[in-house]
Amino acid sequence: MFTIEHDFDATVVTLVDEGGVNLQEDVTVCAFEDCVTVEQYDARRDAVVRITLSLHQARELAAALNLPEGIYRARRDG
Template sequence: MFTIEHDFDATVITLVDEAPPGTRPLNEDVVILSFDDRIVIEQMEPGGDGVSRIVLTIEQLNELRAALNLPEGNYRLERG
């Protein structure tokens, strides 16, 4: 399940981990904040002691998107 919310300066996507009862432990929700110039990915740490945060530039996000569909190797995207 996921939700999408549009805030003043960001779009917020929340990914909720779902699994049939008893099949595996559930992970904390993943929150993705999309700004004009960056993407921030957040998830509560196990035990609730803090939040892990990853910040990607839009270029890094584009490279990640491409990497998910390519075989093993080294690549450089042409910027245009």
């Protein structure tokens, strides 16, 4: 299950793990004008862990999810 919310400065997608065993914490993806952040609570650290992707990295990640194993270079627009 996931939710999508449009905030003032970002689009926020929350992914909820509905699997059977070994459920993971929710993942929150925030798309801003200049970057994308991915956050998940880590119980071992008792803290939220965040990574930040440039928009180029986010586009490459989205493309990679639909490609077979290999090495690729995304074509830059312009």
